[in-house]
Amino acid sequence: MSEFADATLSRYLDHQPALRDALRSDPVQAAQIEALRQTLTAMERALADEGVPQETQRRVINRMVWGDPEGIDDVYAQMLRVRKQMLAADLPPDLARAWWELPSTSPARPDEEPRR
Structure with a gap:
């Protein structure tokens, strides 16, 4: 996973403190976040393999996680x-x-x- 995708996932968890806490005690939540991490990694790899520019990759990942290509909020x-x-x-x-x-x-x- 790239630094950008890792930081995006970390920000996602920061916006949901209850989820971050649940990761320590709830195996279902931990599995769901692991699935999201694997999906982000696979998508990032596929976009890179297809020659998609870095900026477009960033916007696609933000769209997937945040629902918005800028992903700031x-x-x-x-x-x-x-x-x-x-x-x-x-x-x-x-x-x-x-x-x-x-x-x-x-x-x-x-x-x-x-x-x-």
Whole structure:
């Protein structure tokens, strides 16, 4: 595994402290993360073998792990920021409340309570 893929997996675990803790005691979680590590390694190797440029490899790995080619923030955090910005905007109260109460289309992260 390259340094980039390793750092990406490490950041992924940093964003989910409960998962990182579970790796020590839960063999199922450990197996799932190992499967992700192996998948990232195999994908990285396949992209390199096919002559895909390094920058494109980085974007593909970020897309797989974070759902976004830049991978700086997970998509959930970006959506939450946008929601907060919308609430801070000068919207009619009913519209802002209705918008905030819309069900989220993203899956709940393991370290957070699911939204309605």
